[in-house]
Amino acid sequence: MAASCGRFVPLVLLFFCLSAHAVDHSNFKTCDKSTFCKRQRELKPGQSPYRALLDTLELSNSRLTLQLINNNNKVRLLLELYRLQGNMTRVKINELKPLKPRFEVPDVLITDPLTEPLSVVTQDENGLVLSLGGDEQRLIVSAQPFRLDIVEGRQVLVSLNSRGLLAFEHLRARKDTISHKISSTVGSMWDSLKSIFSSKSESNLEQDSGQENVEQRADEKDGPIIEEEDKPGMWEEMFKSHSDSKPNGGTSLRHSRTRGHTKTKKHRYELHNPMALYGSVPVLISHCTERTMGIFWLNAAETWVDISSNTAGKDSSEDAQTDVRWISESGIIDVFIMLGPKPTDVFTQYASLTGTQSFPPLSALAYHQCRWNYNDQEDVKAVDQGFDEHDIPYDFIWLDIEHTDGKRYFTWDSSKFPQPKDMLQGLMDKRRKLVAIVDPHIKVDSGYKIHNEIRSKNFYVKNKDGGDYEGWCWPGNSGYPDFTNPEMRAWWSSMFAYDQYEGSMENQYIWNDMNEPSVFNGPEVTMHKDALHGVWEHRDVHNLYGLYVQKATADGLIQRSGGVERPFVLTRAFFAGSQRYGAVWTGDNAAEWGHLKISIPMCLSLGLVGISFCGADVGGFFKHPSAELLVRWYQAGAYQPFFRAHAHLDTPRREPWLFGPEITALIREAVRQRYALLPNWYQLFYNAHRTGQPVMRPLWVEYPEDVTTFSIEDEYLLGKDLLVHPVTDEGSMGVTAYLPGKGEVWYDVHTFQKHDGSQSLFIPVTMSSIPVFQRGGSIICRKERIRRSSSCMENDPYTLYVALSLQGFADGELYIDDFHTFNFEKEKQFIHRHLSFSANTLSSRNLAPDSHFSTGSWIEKIVIIGGSRPSSVTLRNADGIESAVEFDFDSVTTVLTLRKPGVNAGADWTVLLR
Structure with a gap:
């Protein structure tokens, strides 16, 4: 050309x-x-x-x-x-x-x-x-x-x-x-x-x-x-x-x-x-x-x-040119x-073809605790209590393949998990949840209901001779349901009904692993290409298999609630369009610094092709992390969309309190930062669901003409307003972050120190450092009363962080709904506010006048960064009634703090600085 x-910029290519x-x-x-x-x-x-x-x-x-x-x-x-x-x-x-x-x-x-x-x-x-x-x-x-x-x-x-x-x-x-x-x-x-x-x-x-x-x-x-x-x-x-x-x-x-x-x-x-x-x-x-x-x-x-x-x-008179050859085996x-022309246009174009990121329940954006495997119900209870005893919030605990009866999915090991509903109810009492694994390889066992039904319905993938295809996976000899068959998918979905999946409850969600599909004794560790899905060979449909598994599972979770509740399903295998059905993680990584570092470009790449709900196993799946690596991984994971710790069966236990009180405190602080930012994460995912714009973005997406941003993959943006540069090198005493935007300013979210844009900034770090900057001109919503789970914080008050541009302007959004149902779509039950600061006036305006929802949350505090001391601060509510607001001003950091304006988060209001 x-x-x-x-x-x-380095292009995205996931294949x-x-x-x-x-x-x-x-x-x-x-x-x-x-x-x-x-x-x-x-x-x-x-x-x-x-x-x-x-x-x-x-x-x-x-x-x-x-x-x-x-x-x-x-x-x-x-x-x-x-x-x-x-x-x-x-x-x-x-x-x-x-x-x-x-x-x-x-x-x-x-x-x-x-x-x-x-x-x-x-x-x-x-x-x-x-x-x-x-x-x-x-x-x-x-x-x-x-x-x-x-x-x-x-x-x-x-x-x-x-x-x-x-x-x-x-x-x-x-x-x-x-x-x-x-x-x-x-x-x-x-x-x-x-x-x-x-x-x-x-x-x-x-x-x-x-x-x-x-x-x-x-x-x-x-x-x-x-x-x-x-x-x-x-x-x-x-x-x-x-x-x-x-x-x-x-x-x-x-x-x-x-x-x-x-x-x-x-x-x-x-x-x-x-x-x-x-x-x-x-x-x-x-x-x-x-x-x-x-x-x-x-x-x-x-x-x-x-x-x-x-x-x-x-x-050179010759234009720069790239040749790309796509070589596919069939189809x-x-x-x-x-054709763009802007990055945001490409995201919109792709979303119009394959859909946008599903909108997860709020709890799915919080912290997840997993390992292969928690041993039994008592182990689950002890780990749950450990988080309370060490004052670390979490929302989900996970069970890997050992919770089942001999790797028979949709079952429980009766000796280790004799009363799964009691376990789930104990978690529900604390407003916490559980994820159980359900893989798409089915143990060939005449005493196993799931296998018998699939075989009787003729739903298994066939081998080239027409018999049921069988391969080796976790249960041993396994059959593979043909998820390309819509009748098979509908049956699979029905198995998640509470009367079918015995022991399950509404606070149990699902993890689909090994769904590439994984066949231990197959060619390239997967299914033979000449296996048959109806009239099509596996070579034709291979990359669709994992998408269909996740779709059928997500549909099942929706159906079990009568179409009311939003599902949460994590998948390992994915294809174009998988964003519509849940989350993706980067698979079996290792407790090595290189794997921590590469989690950033991996999730950035996924976000650019629609899959915003991405994360890597915190701490590394294989091997045993040092205390320093574990802390740095928690700090990085707290600022990535899917935040889950996970570990291999053969690794030593690594719950956050097992490395001594100093390490526990560092991990606790990282997790608490995640919970404080949940309102921002939720609003970003709502916008991703509506528009297809990625949650986690390379810098060039927002600064497309700045060539310095093109090769940066050790820092990134959350939305357009938070810049994150995790520490990913062992023994690091500092990191160099590039702050983009000529004529812009960035504020350190921890110290409120102001920095000019369009510069590379050396940042000294200690073990407690997580370099994060808020863009001048933005308003970020947080909740700073951290409780044991996100569900416990639903009606807690908000704190607004207003970071002023050099022109004294800022804006942002606040989105609130019931945090778990489809009522935001079906019944228009949500609150969506536009927050803006201009001419010394901060106001909240309704972006969805035809929606109907009320919240018990209120505005507890407003922090204005980069301003000056006013002589007075006045709140004007929706009825025009004015009242004085208490405030403090720190002349060193130029931070103005407004205390307890007390207005409902869903109401119209104005704050005037005089």
């Missing part, structure tokens, strides 16, 4: 991931051992064989179709192009007449995207130009070789096939077993699918039950389809002792796009190794000072991504080009 763009507890490289394929990837990488840039057949162009109001032909083998493809509302373009490429349907990803898009009109500006024998709306944006289709360019003015934003690397392996019959006929099995599968695909375009359905002569798929003037020679791995391949049969042959595809200079950062777990683990979000985001854009590759098969950059020098090309 010839885009003139300056320096780019094909498998499951593993400990990284063993020999268990995972390289591209050379994955034959489809190897075949595609062997294709070199050059003359593309694809030509656009302009005489096949059809244009409706919102959709363009155009046939492409591969000049080498005469196979035709169908290109579909849509202009979508919100400055997006969708490009789909499929075989024009495949022997059978190719998999198209369902259930990820929240709706059919709304389209806008397309119109042809010019057309000749060499190509055509389309208007994409407005006077500036054009889409140029070049005929031979085929190429797409999206331009704005004179700038090329994105190009497709500019280097001739588009490749699409078509379905064909295997020469050594079938001459020109497709097997009757494929034919019957096509018959069963015909109704499913009845809404597809007729050009995709012009097939006679899969029995046509292959040569007739080409137009007569093109000549017959020329079948290429089979290459190694086209029809079967081996990895270690595992055989992968490929009844459809090679079905891989490659899509090449270019745009301006970028760097890449992948979601990974072994540090600085791009080997895949756990989840997949096929989104690429690029950013430079002039523009932010994104590409969403909607394909659930194994995918490799190659990125190469040409960085133009200052004196179709279905690409959404999100």
Whole structure:
């Protein structure tokens, strides 16, 4: 691409991931051992064989179709192009007449995207130009070789096939077993699918039950389809002792796009190794000072991504360019080009496609205590009491796999947890909750109700021969429910009903682990690719499996409450759209400083692709942290969205009070800071749910023209107003934080010291230090009466921290509802206030006049930072009645404290400084 763009931020790239507890490289394929990837990488840039057949162009109001032909083998493809509302373009490429349907990803898009009109500006024998709306944006289709360019003015934003690397392996019959006929099995599968695909375009359905002569798929003037020679791995391949049969042959595809200079950062777990683990979000985001854009590759098969950059020098006439090759094993090309131009625009565009972050109950944003495993009910009770005795708040205690009867999920070990409802009731009496693990591998045991019902309903994934697929996981020999089947998902959801899940109560929530799916004795520690989900192979749907598990579980928790209560479900595996169903954690990390440090860019990356509810196991899952590392991890975790301590079965116990009183005090303070900020966290998640904007953000999101922010990944923003720089180095005596924003000011939230923006600031630290800064011009709401759980604080008063800009202005928001139900949506029962300070006047204004909700919370204190001493302070309530407010002013810190204005948090009011 010839885009003139300056320096780019590291882009987000979260992709094909498998499951593993400990990284063993020999268990995972390289591209050379994955034959489809190897075949595609062997294709070199050059003359593309694809030509656009302009005489096949059809244009409706919102959709363009155009046939492409591969000049080498005469196979035709169908290109579909849509202009979508919100400055997006969708490009789909499929075989024009495949022997059978190719998999198209369902259930990820929240709706059919709304389209806008397309119109042809010019057309000749060499190509055509389309208007994409407005006077500036054009889409140029070049005929031979085929190429797409999206331009704005004179700038090329994105190009497709500019280097001739588009490749699409078509379905064909295997020469050594079938001459020109497709097997009757494929034919019957096509018959069963015909109704499913009845809404597809007729050009995709012009097939006679899969029995046509292959040569007739080409137009007569093109000549017959020329079948290429089979290459190694086209029809079967081996990895270690595992055989992968490929009844459809090679079905891989490659899509090449270019745009301006970028760097890449992948979601990974072994540090600085791009080997895949756990989840997949096929989104690429690029950013430079002039523009932010994104590409969403909607394909659930194994995918490799190659990125190469040409960085133009200052004196070079050549534009900076990045080439990106997406290589997927199966499916179709279905690409959404999100054209920004601002970072916030890309987030909005992606959210319009895959949805926003689910709005969690407030308690889920508080502190979670977990380990593999708490031994029994008495252990749970003792840990619960330990938090009270050491005055450390927490909301959730977690139970891992050992709480079950022999790893039979939806059950309890009767000797260790004989009365689970008594245990849950004891927690409920303290307004606390519990999470129990429910994994999607089911013990094959004729005495196990869950297994028997799944088998009787024929809901298990099948092996290639049609029997139930079985693999090895925690229970031993296990079956794997087919979560791609909506009937299976509905049944799974029903199992969370209180009369089905014996011993469960309304304060029990769920954790889905091992849902990649994890198969200990499977290839690459997961399911065989030729396993069958109905008519589709696992290779087609692998990355959807974890999303479906979490969806079915979340639906179950909603249904058990009659649709009233918001669920909380944590998942390890995820895909695009998983944000709609709960939280994600970064998996099995280790008690090492490097793992603490990398938790920041990992969660930042997830937030940029919609998954704001992210966190890492505090303290590290494997190994045993030093006291210093544990403290620093608590301090960092307290300022990340999902805040949970977790540890491996074989590690020493590490509850916060087991490292001595000094360490306990440091951990207590970190957790208390989290609880004080819960009102801010809750408001940020409400906005993420409404708008798709990430909660935890890289600095460049708010300062897109500041190139210094582009490579920073050891500090971040919460919303736009809090800057956090955790201490992540052993023995650190100080950190250097970059405070962005020329002409802005930042205030240390602990000392109120004022610092100018657009500078790197060295901050001396001690073991108690958590460097956090509030942006001048913002208002942050806190609750400073810390109790044993967030539920105990629901009606407590608020303290407002008003940090003034250099111009004496500040604003913020306060959001309140019942903190746990869907009534904020269904009944409009919530409070949403806009807080603003200007001209020495602080006011609260209603942002939701049609909502109906009351709160017992009131404004206890107002802290104004960066102002001057007034002669008097007056409160004016909604009725216009004025009263004096007590205040103190610290001339050293320039902090004005207003005490007990006493106004209800949901009311209109004004404070005047005179």
